[in-house]
Amino acid sequence: xxxxxxxxxxxxxxxxxxxxxxxxxxxxxxxxxxxxxxxxxxxxxxxxxxxxxxxxxxxxxxxxxxxxxxxxxxxxxxxxxxxxxxxxxxxxxxxxxxxxxxxxxxxxxxxxxxxxxxxxxxxxxxxxxxxxxxxxxxxxxxxxxxxxxxxxxxxxxxxxxxxxxxxxxxxxxxxxxxxxxxxxxxxxxxxxxxxxxxxxxxxxxxxxxxxxxxxxxxxxxx
Amino acid sequence: xxxxxxxxxxxxxxxxxxxxxxxxxxxxxxxxxxxxxxxxxxxxxxxxxxxxxxxxxxxxxxxxxxxxxxxxxxxxxxxxxxxxxxxxxxxxxxxxxxxxxxxxxxxxxxxxxxxxxxxxxxxxxxxxxxxxxxxxxxxxxxxxxxxxxxxxxxxxxxxxxxxxxxxxxxxxxxxxxxxxxxxxxxxxxxxxxxxxxxxxxxxxxxxxxxxxxxxxxxxxxx
DNA sequence: TGCTGTGAAACCGTTCACAGCT
DNA sequence: AGCTGTGAACGGTTTCACAGCA
Numbered sequence: 001x002x003x004x005x006x007x008x009x010x011x012x013x014x015x016x017x018x019x020x021x022x023x024x025x026x027x028x029x030x031x032x033x034x035x036x037x038x039x040x041x042x043x044x045x046x047x048x049x050x051x052x053x054x055x056x057x058x059x060x061x062x063x064x065x066x067x068x069x070x071x072x073x074x075x076x077x078x079x080x081x082x083x084x085x086x087x088x089x090x091x092x093x094x095x096x097x098x099x100x101x102x103x104x105x106x107x108x109x110x111x112x113x114x115x116x117x118x119x120x121x122x123x124x125x126x127x128x129x130x131x132x133x134x135x136x137x138x139x140x141x142x143x144x145x146x147x148x149x150x151x152x153x154x155x156x157x158x159x160x161x162x163x164x165x166x167x168x169x170x171x172x173x174x175x176x177x178x179x180x181x182x183x184x185x186x187x188x189x190x191x192x193x194x195x196x197x198x199x200x201x202x203x204x205x206x207x208x209x210x211x212x213x214x215x216x217x218x219x220x221x222x
Numbered sequence: 223x224x225x226x227x228x229x230x231x232x233x234x235x236x237x238x239x240x241x242x243x244x245x246x247x248x249x250x251x252x253x254x255x256x257x258x259x260x261x262x263x264x265x266x267x268x269x270x271x272x273x274x275x276x277x278x279x280x281x282x283x284x285x286x287x288x289x290x291x292x293x294x295x296x297x298x299x300x301x302x303x304x305x306x307x308x309x310x311x312x313x314x315x316x317x318x319x320x321x322x323x324x325x326x327x328x329x330x331x332x333x334x335x336x337x338x339x340x341x342x343x344x345x346x347x348x349x350x351x352x353x354x355x356x357x358x359x360x361x362x363x364x365x366x367x368x369x370x371x372x373x374x375x376x377x378x379x380x381x382x383x384x385x386x387x388x389x390x391x392x393x394x395x396x397x398x399x400x401x402x403x404x405x406x407x408x409x410x411x412x413x414x415x416x417x418x419x420x421x422x423x424x425x426x427x428x429x430x431x432x433x434x435x436x437x438x439x440x441x442x443x444x
Numbered sequence: 445t446g447c448t449g450t451g452a453a454a455c456c457g458t459t460c461a462c463a464g465c466t
Numbered sequence: 467a468g469c470t471g472t473g474a475a476c477g478g479t480t481t482c483a484c485a486g487c488a
Contacts, residue, residue: 211305
């Protein structure tokens with residue numbers, strides 16, 4: 001599938017751009033476009049032509065010199081590179097507002113991802129169902145469900161203090177990756193891929209930029 | 223307030239780490255810790271001592287040589303650097319599951335952030351209230367509300383195709399920053415700070431890492 | 445003595461520019 | 467002729483190591 005062994009390490013920036021590229025290719029494919037050059041991709045989707053080529057070069061040679069890329073081919077190759085050529089099963093821990101919204105969301109239930117269960121430890125929530133009818137189960141059942149459904153990814157929408165132990169429970173249940181939305185940095189766990197997504201930090205980043213672009217009394221140099 | 227003019231441009235990586243640092247200081251302050259060294263911060267919170275010092279150095283000198291940092295002092299200084307020394311008013315566009323979850327969430331209603339309204343264009347939702355009793359208003363009212371409440375940040379939890387026009391509406395209403403959760407990259411808009419947060423991409427990133435760490439038939443070098 | 449603040453070195457990712465293939 | 471794939475130049479960030487101050 002690949003003409004080249006992937007490098008030891010691929011940067012986050014690259015995988016991020018490859019995801020954006022895949023999205024662009026899906027759009028072009030939907031429009032029936034057969035061939036596209038890196039230049040055209042760059043112009044239409046706000047990317048950088050040289051960077052597209054460099055990113056792809058880490059995994060092989062996918063284009064035709066003098067022509068460009070065959071859209072359907074490159075799309076399939078990229079899906080393979082990103083591990084999206086087969087479905088991935090997801091569970092959500094924490095049936096609060098955010099957990100339920102994520103479990104029900106299209107983002108987490110399309111293009112090969114599927115949320116199969118929602119867990120909580122609150123008696124009042126257990127036994128209920130989300131708005132898309134996903135059952136809310138007791139977190140004690142997680143190991144059984146995770147094995148039965150071959151769950152690969154666990155999404156954490158629980159309080160910060162519950163995160164470290166939840167990570168251990170997930171790993172022991174055979175889950176191999178965690179997407180953590182709680183406001184705590186989950187340290188790397190051997191055998192687990194961890195991604196921390198801290199919603200507060202996005203707002204704080206905007207706050208910083210607002211402050212830096214003139215909404216505060218300019219400091220006088222001391 | 224600052225002993226140094228901030229540099230022309232501060233990297234995203236730096237502001238991200240400063241937010242994490244502020245969170246760490248809040249914890250220490252809550253424990254009554256008076257002084258801390260960059261080394262201690264690094265060990266306890268999984269940071270890097272040299273990097274803490276370098277990040278802070280962009281804004282001034284905050285420590286005491288031979289001693290470390292006074293926790294309450296540095297906390298306040300950092301809040302100022304990040305623009306968190308005054309409250310910021312937020313509106314959420316899109317009263318779907320995600321929009322409501324965000325509008326109600328603690329992340330968006332603490333440490334100086336406050337969601338004051340939820341907007342939608344769906345007649346069936348308008349007039350209703352979120353679970354924390356936030357009114358769902360007609361998006362046509364946004365300009366009036368935004369001015370009246372001095373809204374600074376708009377959060378987008380709407381379909382991708384509605385994003386560009388929503389950005390324009392927000393800017394025209396005096397809103398200065400946008401946090402976009404829709405699966406589309408909102409291009410920079412003059413006069414607007416934009417941050418795109420694409421939830422799908424986080425899952426795809428984990429998928430890539432799972433694929434790269436051995437869940438697929440190792441390609442044979444051609 | 446001990447820790448901050450900071451030049452200098454090392455590292456990494458991006459951009460450039462063109463050789464090479466179709 | 468045209469566009470990919472890529473070595474080389476560039477720029478920015480991280481790490482190192484120590485001078486300087488409390």
